[in-house]
Amino acid sequence: MKPLEEARRTFLDRASTKGLLRHEIIPSVEAVGRVTVTPVTARFSSPPFHVAAMDGIAVRAETTFGTTVDRPKRLKIGQDAFYVNTGHVLPPDTDAVIMIEYVTDIDEETVEIESAAFPWQHVRKVGEDIVATELLFAQNHQITPYCVGALLGGGVFEVEVKEKPRVVIIPTGSELICYQDLGPNRLAPGQVIESNSAILGGLVTACGAEQIQLPIVPDHYEAIHDAVKDAVAKKNHIILIIAGSSAGSEDYSAKVIGELGEVLVHGVTMMPGKPTILGIIERKPVIGIPGYSVSAIMAFEQFVQPLICRMLGIREPVRDTIPVRLPKKIPSKLGLEEFVRVKLGKVGDTIVATPLPRGAGSITTITEADGIIRIPSHVEGIKEEETVTAELLKTPEEISNTIVVVGSHDNTLDVLADEIKAKNDQFRLSSSHVGSLGGLMALKKGICHVAGSHLLDAKTGSYNISYIKRYLPDLSVKVINLVVRQQGLIVPRDNPKKIKGIEDLTRGDITFINRQAGSGTRVLLDYRLDRLEIDPERIKGYNTEEFTHMSIAAYVLSGRSDCGLGIYAAARALDLGFIPIVTEQYDLVIPKRFFDDEKIQLMLEVIRSDAFQRRVEKLGGYDTGLTGSLVYESP
């Protein structure tokens, strides 16, 4: 196991890449994105002649010297003066243009001027832009659309560029199935859709290289060996072996690289991306890419992208960085460099970072990320409220234009985000799910614009208000209802145990799965139990807690429990049964200091729109009668 920096150095130094790419001569008009091999010099000057920069008459400046309003001068057309339009070549022996506006016609052959011209006035001189023989672009220059203009203008119609590095992608793993082979079917247990080839292929293309995706190779040593040997033998420059997510395939990659060539690094102290393998076979770099998607991406960005850039002789792209505030500590392991994916939003004057889950197998932890915080290997996590640097995956402007919602999860937040995007391409809504009380605490800490909450006050039967008074005594807020939603019992499809309601939970044949204390759903359950005078201790599974609606549904799906309390959307997601129990109010709590902000007003406008409410109703399990109305305002 090597530290990231050492692994990069070892690998990039050894995977000697100079001169590996051949050269090709291509038309300049097709060269955008390509990289020059040799310095490119102009063949023509531009302009190639002295040309008029204005419409008017071309003159020899000397002949006009001394002309003033008091001493106007007459010029003979075709002798002292010549009509020219912009772009026309200056007639011989002229060196200045007088704008047509300042020329008075006397007769067909004579004009009069009232001021002198200075030499080269309104003339674009030969070579003013480009001088023949001069350097247009150095070697290792990546050609932009602008550059194509300079190439054509300089008479360089063909240009010698480096061929695109060819990167072969070999997915391995017996559990993998290509999406094309799955067709309309569902996955069989244990099958995994092969998606890393497509991700890496897209990244390869974005680096200006060419991707070659091979079919899935099963977890057999010989098969992997032969595929790699063949890929090395062909005219490829870089070989990527993606191990399946099962441990076995990773071992095969290392063994194959070792047998056909040399393993330089086996394991890097970075996370995600630890099981990366860096090797060389017959002078060609071969990288064992880990099977978890986020690990695969990290391995690509840390090792393959710099390799491609070196081959092309261009600069490795560097992400912009920004200082961010971390409202919650992030633990990390000493000796491992961690890449924590975070959501970012600007609350007040601070950019606030909310870490996404750490699992390297979860692609959404990178598709939903706005930035990445690196925790160096010598640091044991980041402290609460510490300011750290984040690498940006979005622009600072996008981050400033983000409505940050923290709190309880509800599916209508996704609909809201989508409708905001449809309405205005400048703003977006980003939500993080930490439970209702977590949302109120986030408001208190000043790390979000809006909290999503459905906390029932068991005494009054009302939602959120007493909690706001208790937990946010110093914060002046408005509370806007988002939806009224159904909670109910999530049961297996077709409800085999015929559960009808909360009363059935005490039945001896029923195991329940509970939500964690402090969640709105737990409060709701306890309230109902209290009203029905049911002793919680009589419910089997009451003390087993899960943290999200989806976990409850997953628990029921797995057969470990017979039912749990949750929202309809969670049941529907896993195709489970649902028994409505109660409706509850899901509100948005918004500090008054943010209320008049353009983006919050946009959000409210969307919430109150027919389009949003119709979509919410279509989801099922929701009522929009109260949606958008002010349910409370602190004094």
Place this chain on the structure above:
Amino acid sequence: MKPLEEARRTFLDRASTKGLLRHEIIPSVEAVGRVTVTPVTARFSSPPFHVAAMDGIAVRAETTFGTTVDRPKRLKIGQDAFYVNTGHVLPPDTDAVIMIEYVTDIDEETVEIESAAFPWQHVRKVGEDIVATELLFAQNHQITPYCVGALLGGGVFEVEVKEKPRVVIIPTGSELICYQDLGPNRLAPGQVIESNSAILGGLVTACGAEQIQLPIVPDHYEAIHDAVKDAVAKKNHIILIIAGSSAGSEDYSAKVIGELGEVLVHGVTMMPGKPTILGIIERKPVIGIPGYSVSAIMAFEQFVQPLICRMLGIREPVRDTIPVRLPKKIPSKLGLEEFVRVKLGKVGDTIVATPLPRGAGSITTITEADGIIRIPSHVEGIKEEETVTAELLKTPEEISNTIVVVGSHDNTLDVLADEIKAKNDQFRLSSSHVGSLGGLMALKKGICHVAGSHLLDAKTGSYNISYIKRYLPDLSVKVINLVVRQQGLIVPRDNPKKIKGIEDLTRGDITFINRQAGSGTRVLLDYRLDRLEIDPERIKGYNTEEFTHMSIAAYVLSGRSDCGLGIYAAARALDLGFIPIVTEQYDLVIPKRFFDDEKIQLMLEVIRSDAFQRRVEKLGGYDTGLTGSLVYESP
């Protein structure tokens, strides 16, 4: 004429773009860069089952409760425990994995553990990454390679995206010639290579749209009319009419748009880009793009790019900005918003901006630019030493890694820049040409790292040292020779007037063209005249001054003068004759505080390399005997 912001608003509001693009369903793996039409929701959960996240045994956590080192527990394989590898589906009724490292084999059917498992330990639960039915991406989401992973993982193998906007590019202008029609020939007088189509085409592609380039249309009203009418009738979304650089063609564009549809804006108070025309024909936006290349680029970036982004429903890209110091004032016209292209470099702690020439016809003013400074229309230029904001065309890192050379121009600086790039892809050299004395003044002001100078001291016959002592008394510098070069008389090819040397300049049939006072070349001439005891007043043309070697060559080429003093490279560039007169020393003056900087050391290493010196010698007119040696060090 409308101000830029008003023109943008008028145009973008009227060129109503919603719903103009059709939708198409394409494979997700081919969707990178495309934009979603509707919200995309997952079909599958990911993982689709509970799977082991480690190699080991799957157990029901409950059965392990209470296990400790003192109270180990035995489990029966196939009954209480099941061997699993990473990625395997958990057997029914299990909810945790114990890593194989913590499992002791007792016999073939029994294993022993020494600690309890907690529920879901080392398990990736169903839907941990993606939950079926949940929103993966909102509408108007631009798909990245990462996103493709989420689409495949969520079982979304096809995705509905907006078609790419089709942008037709119509170049007009009778002076234009397509590079393919020119073949190996030189340009005839008045011909201009059509390069704007290729520049705009590249920019269209970079915006994620499709370019359709039409053949050149001559400056005839009917021809342009028909081409535009036809382009509008076809399935295109945006039509660009590029006017030739002659004034006439621009008028045709406006007239055609007006006749076929409506001209919304004719002329924008921006520079470059003033003659832009914005119109609509049959609901399709039609833009009259100015013929000068930099104007064409500005018109594209201000009007076409935002239009494409709006059609696609994505955010208009925004350039990063940076505060920069302007060592020289930039004048600008009140009432015009100016886009000044600048070179940038970091000298000490400040980013210094050096404006490039303003001519909109010079494509190199944008290919060589590192940034753009916008001068608002209500401001009459920027004062010397003012700090302003520049939009970045390069990364801040590239700018920090730039060696800033200011001073006299010499072609070997291009070779040096190229060799530095070949040697190290991190650093680059950027040079600006303001004459030798200008370079010393730039050092004094602290706005460059290196000054290039060839100032002869007429009293001592030595170069630069007396000037450094006089003008930089407080700066501690080292002076390194770059080259010894030939200056000579630039004469027409074949030297028709048989000029042999400086002595001939007083001949009655010879007109000279001089360099400006203060330039090294002028100093050199005056020194030679003094030595030869020639009265300058006897030389015809002595009082006509030009500012660069190239201008002298251009003057000679035009036939206005018979000769001028300059370097061999300038003569060669325009295929002129050259009579060597004298060798002179071209040195680099480097303040000691920069001398040990990594990039300066790299530069010196390159100067001293064989590769550099051999290339310089090949240019002709240079001697490298002194190259790289320290010729002076201030005390």
